[in-house]
Amino acid sequence: QQQVKQSPQSLIVQKGGISIINCAYENTAFDYFPWYQQFPGKGPALLIAIRPDVSEKKEGRFTISFNKSAKQFSLHIMDSQPGDSATYFCAASMSNAGGTSYGKLTFGQGTILTVHP
C-alpha cells in the first residue's frame, strides 16, 4: 500500500512536444504529491507539487494533473526542451492526524526523459 508506481520507464520527445509522465498510488492517506527532477550526478530537485484538494497545478511549462478518485497523478511538460532531459520522479507523503508533521517521501521508479533537438 506504500508503493507509488510510475510510467513510462523512459520517454523520448521531440523539442517543442509535450512530455507526459504518470503515477499511481494505493494509500489514500497520502496528502502531498511532489515531482522531482534529477540530473546525472546530482540530487533530486523539487519541481512542482500538489495537494489532493486541487485537480491541477501549473507552474510555467510544468503542470500536475491530479485524479483523486482514480488515485493517479501526472506531470505534463509543455514545449519540451533539450535541457529538460533528465530523470523525473513522482513521490508521495502523508501528514500526521493533526497535519503538523510529514513523514517519509515514497518515490516512484523514475522516468528517463530524452528531448531531441
Place this chain on the structure above:
Amino acid sequence: ETGVTQSPTHLIKTRGQQVTLRCSSQSGHNTVSWYQQALGQGPQFIFQYYREEENGRGNFPPRFSGLQFPNYSSELNVNALELDDSALYLCASRLQGIPEAFFGQGTRLTVV
C-alpha cells in the same frame, strides 16, 4: 541551489569497514531525512530526525544509524559495509510541518 550540502561527494570503502556521511541542512530547517538511491532506482527512505531524535525509519538494518546535531546538521553512519551498500546517499531537509523537502547533491559510496 537548495542550501543543503553533503560531504564527501565521493567515497570508496572496503567491505566490512565503517563510513560516516555528513549533511548540512538548509538554514532554519529542523527536520532531516536520509535516502539511499541505487543506480537506476528511486530514492529509498532510511530514516528521519527531528530535534535530534529519530522519528521515522525505513526498512534498513540497525547498522545504518544517524545523528542530528543542535545546529541541525546530521550524520549517517553505516557499519560493516556490504557490497550492496554501494549507492548514492541523499539527505533532505525541511521544516517540521511543511512537506517541501530539499535534497543535497548526494554522496556516491562505492564498496569494494
